[in-house]
Amino acid sequence: MLTAGSGTGSGDAAARGAIRRNNVSVVLRHLRRGARSRTEISRDLGLPNSTVSKLVGELVELGLVTDDERRRAGGIGRPHQAVALRTGARCGLGVEISVNYIRVIALDLPGDVVLDDRAPVEQDRRDHHATLDLAADLVAAALTALRATGTAVTGVTVATPGHVDRDTGVVRLATNLGWSGVPVAAELADRLGPDAPPVRVDNDARLGTVAEHRVAHVPSLLYLTGEVGVAGGIVVDDTLVLGAAHAAGELGHMPLDPRGAACPCGQRGCFETMVGLGTFLSYAADATDPLRDQHRDLEERLALGTARAAAGDARTIRAIDRIAADLGLGLGLLVNVLDPAVVVLGGYFSHLGEALLSRVRAEVTGRVLAPHAGGCDVRLSRLGFTAAARGAAETVLDDVFTDPASFAVPIP
Amino acid sequence: MLTAGSGTGSGDAAARGAIRRNNVSVVLRHLRRGARSRTEISRDLGLPNSTVSKLVGELVELGLVTDDERRRAGGIGRPHQAVALRTGARCGLGVEISVNYIRVIALDLPGDVVLDDRAPVEQDRRDHHATLDLAADLVAAALTALRATGTAVTGVTVATPGHVDRDTGVVRLATNLGWSGVPVAAELADRLGPDAPPVRVDNDARLGTVAEHRVAHVPSLLYLTGEVGVAGGIVVDDTLVLGAAHAAGELGHMPLDPRGAACPCGQRGCFETMVGLGTFLSYAADATDPLRDQHRDLEERLALGTARAAAGDARTIRAIDRIAADLGLGLGLLVNVLDPAVVVLGGYFSHLGEALLSRVRAEVTGRVLAPHAGGCDVRLSRLGFTAAARGAAETVLDDVFTDPASFAVPIP
Numbered sequence: 001m002l003t004a005g006s007g008t009g010s011g012d013a014a015a016r017g018a019i020r021r022n023n024v025s026v027v028l029r030h031l032r033r034g035a036r037s038r039t040e041i042s043r044d045l046g047l048p049n050s051t052v053s054k055l056v057g058e059l060v061e062l063g064l065v066t067d068d069e070r071r072r073a074g075g076i077g078r079p080h081q082a083v084a085l086r087t088g089a090r091c092g093l094g095v096e097i098s099v100n101y102i103r104v105i106a107l108d109l110p111g112d113v114v115l116d117d118r119a120p121v122e123q124d125r126r127d128h129h130a131t132l133d134l135a136a137d138l139v140a141a142a143l144t145a146l147r148a149t150g151t152a153v154t155g156v157t158v159a160t161p162g163h164v165d166r167d168t169g170v171v172r173l174a175t176n177l178g179w180s181g182v183p184v185a186a187e188l189a190d191r192l193g194p195d196a197p198p199v200r201v202d203n204d205a206r207l208g209t210v211a212e213h214r215v216a217h218v219p220s221l222l223y224l225t226g227e228v229g230v231a232g233g234i235v236v237d238d239t240l241v242l243g244a245a246h247a248a249g250e251l252g253h254m255p256l257d258p259r260g261a262a263c264p265c266g267q268r269g270c271f272e273t274m275v276g277l278g279t280f281l282s283y284a285a286d287a288t289d290p291l292r293d294q295h296r297d298l299e300e301r302l303a304l305g306t307a308r309a310a311a312g313d314a315r316t317i318r319a320i321d322r323i324a325a326d327l328g329l330g331l332g333l334l335v336n337v338l339d340p341a342v343v344v345l346g347g348y349f350s351h352l353g354e355a356l357l358s359r360v361r362a363e364v365t366g367r368v369l370a371p372h373a374g375g376c377d378v379r380l381s382r383l384g385f386t387a388a389a390r391g392a393a394e395t396v397l398d399d400v401f402t403d404p405a406s407f408a409v410p411i412p
Numbered sequence: 413m414l415t416a417g418s419g420t421g422s423g424d425a426a427a428r429g430a431i432r433r434n435n436v437s438v439v440l441r442h443l444r445r446g447a448r449s450r451t452e453i454s455r456d457l458g459l460p461n462s463t464v465s466k467l468v469g470e471l472v473e474l475g476l477v478t479d480d481e482r483r484r485a486g487g488i489g490r491p492h493q494a495v496a497l498r499t500g501a502r503c504g505l506g507v508e509i510s511v512n513y514i515r516v517i518a519l520d521l522p523g524d525v526v527l528d529d530r531a532p533v534e535q536d537r538r539d540h541h542a543t544l545d546l547a548a549d550l551v552a553a554a555l556t557a558l559r560a561t562g563t564a565v566t567g568v569t570v571a572t573p574g575h576v577d578r579d580t581g582v583v584r585l586a587t588n589l590g591w592s593g594v595p596v597a598a599e600l601a602d603r604l605g606p607d608a609p610p611v612r613v614d615n616d617a618r619l620g621t622v623a624e625h626r627v628a629h630v631p632s633l634l635y636l637t638g639e640v641g642v643a644g645g646i647v648v649d650d651t652l653v654l655g656a657a658h659a660a661g662e663l664g665h666m667p668l669d670p671r672g673a674a675c676p677c678g679q680r681g682c683f684e685t686m687v688g689l690g691t692f693l694s695y696a697a698d699a700t701d702p703l704r705d706q707h708r709d710l711e712e713r714l715a716l717g718t719a720r721a722a723a724g725d726a727r728t729i730r731a732i733d734r735i736a737a738d739l740g741l742g743l744g745l746l747v748n749v750l751d752p753a754v755v756v757l758g759g760y761f762s763h764l765g766e767a768l769l770s771r772v773r774a775e776v777t778g779r780v781l782a783p784h785a786g787g788c789d790v791r792l793s794r795l796g797f798t799a800a801a802r803g804a805a806e807t808v809l810d811d812v813f814t815d816p817a818s819f820a821v822p823i824p
Contacts, residue, residue, distance in 0.1 A: 220656050239649065242751075265781055333665075
């Protein structure tokens with residue numbers, strides 16, 4: 001791309017101002033990959049040392065960056081990785097509303113979790129009013145706690161399943177929640193009151209993909225997450241594939257068996273009907289088994305399942321095998337289509353452990369035409385059920401990285 | 413991204429030279445979208461008029477661009493779209509080797525076809541030596557014809573099905589051709605002799621995607637082409653998705669029916685077994701029917717098929733319907749996953765016309781979760797069987813657009 005200054009010297013003060021603001025943002029975004037010395041920033045970005053010093057100085061004044069180099073100027077030896085994003089100064093708040101729980105996570109600029117809270121959603125009080133009351137209580141408590149530590153909260157992003165209109169903050173249709181046309185952003189903002197930071201809403205699987213991409217350190221990635229629903233996201237060239245209508249990532253509704261179970265979407269044999277949480281639980285246990293008790297915490301139930309498998313329980317092992325085989329079917333398809341560097345299995349899949357993973361890997365390798373599945377690395381998520389809320393918090397912070405000057409934080 | 417000159421004035425002659433070379437390329441690439449006046453170029457690219465004039469002047473001197481504005485300097489009124497890519501001066505040669513035919517197409521810088529030739533591949537002489545002999549004859553004749561018109565040929569790109577190593581020019585595995593480990597680039601270059609332009613090889617479906625994207629004018633696109641095999645390509649943000657191992661786009665091997673036909677890839681019920689050319693022909697006619705006579709030209713046989721459908725032949729109509737329903741199954745899946753702005757049906761699908769298209773559209777709309785299929789526009793290719801050879805020629809020209817100074821053409 002062209003930038004001003006590349007022509008024949010007819011400079012323009014306004015254009016230079018825009019470039020300077022952009023460069024402040026570029027340096028801040030570069031630090032998102034980790035702390036750097038000024039020399040490294042200069043080399044990585046191809047900028048003169050003097051320019052880097054000025055830009056880092058601006059970021060320090062904005063309260064977004066710490067610069068040990070400056071403090072150690074009188075010291076001995078060569079300082080390393082002295083410029084870093086400031087911890088605890090400014091954070092984004094992510095809220096995931098799922099069928100089974102609500103989770104609130106705050107991330108600060110370096111991406112560290114500074115708050116993590118969750119509450120189960122009672123299955124007999126799932127109308128959206130009750131759920132949003134509960135979400136508002138959790139968020140209000142989080143805001144109070146963060147303010148007490150002096151952390152500025154930039155915004156709140158809510159992750160929900162289903163089709164979300166990001167511009168209006170309305171959940172258009174979330175079948176598994178039973179929500180249709182719920183103005184989540186407006187209702188939550190109303191409950192939080194005028195002093196709360198702005199509230200936005202986005203799709204949970206998409207936000208989970210953002211979080212997984214941030215920790216995976218690869219340019220292309222496929223994320224598949226399973227709970228009641230199955231969905232995911234695609235990253236190509238370090239960019240989330242949104243789709244022309246912002247509808248990409250409906251990985252749960254790939255019709256893989258014309259004689260399969262009817263899916264609420266209208267098709268038969270959807271991937272979601274084959275590998276969703278309900279299918280796994282019905283394979284693994286009878287209806288009266290504690291594994292299927294919806295009043296019990298989901299993560300505890302999954303721990304019970306993996307404990308049974310580890311103890312050699314045949315039915316649980318068969319259930320995991322069957323889910324793994326069908327996961328391999330759908331993932332093999334997607335790897336043939338997209339050839340990502342990494343596939344991350346999130347949500348409940350990530351709780352089923354190595355037994356699931358080894359079987360899925362073998363199945364994918366057997367189905368992908370490229371030798372050795374093109375080197376595609378199928379992994380279990382280390383973020384598990386936290387991915388959506390983390391991704392939501394990350395996207396809040398994106399605003400700071402894009403326009404640092406608008407998000408200055410006082411330095412104590 | 414940062415560029416030099418954006419800092420605090422510590423200029424660097426080498427860096428300025430690199431920027432200038434880049435800007436010459438940016439202007440040339442901008443003209444690939446169509447002719448422009450200098451004022452328009454200046455506005456579109458955010459460059460001063462004086463800079464644009466110098467860059468256009470360089471491109472005129474390189475023989476790659478014509479500039480009517482200069483010629484008309486003494487004229488009256490405001491000239492429009494005076495700067496254009498030069499027609500007929502420099503071209504890329506694309507060669508498609510398919511199961512049924514070899515096609516050679518030359519495109520000049522503005523993207524116009526300046527040569528189009530093809531020959532059927534005799535089905536009983538399909539070893540790679542005979543096929544490459546035939547390809548070399550066609551290319552040699554094309555080079556002679558183009559040289560006679562004074563057109564410089566930048567290079568030759570060969571499109572083949574299967575897994576191609578672009579770096580070495582070796583076709584690793586093309587099942588439908590029966591080729592394995594064929595060094596196509598080296599063998600063809602050997603046949604053409606030392607005076608011929610450089611030869612490269614790439615995958616046919618991928619090159620077809622490049623050609624379709626060039627004429628579709630949308631940032632995201634899914635291309636599906638069918639002949640003996642079924643494959644395609646994906647464009648996101650105006651960029652072809654290559655995949656981490658350059659293996660993306662195996663759309664023909666989506667397993668859509670566990671009880672379906674066995675596929676040579678090892679899976680069952682692959683999309684290719686459901687909608688490939690052989691399946692359509694077997695639906696539409698008995699083995700002795702002229703429609704299935706492999707010694708007849710494929711495009712003539714397809715014309716015979718559509719003529720029968722137009723005349724109300726029930727079997728042909730049922731065959732088209734069945735292919736359309738299965739196309740809708742696989743395309744619905746892909747639209748749910750990727751949500752492209754446009755789906756282009758190429759190859760033999762594009763010859764089956766509106767009867768196929770209307771049924772496919774209805775099926776896709778019924779299967780995609782986003783309302784109205786997210787606005788996705790399913791189209792028949794206008795390039796048909798020429799897409800792969802055109803895309804091959806386009807990628808040859810990419811070299812010129814990336815580094816114009818290395819591809820100067822004498823001005824007569």
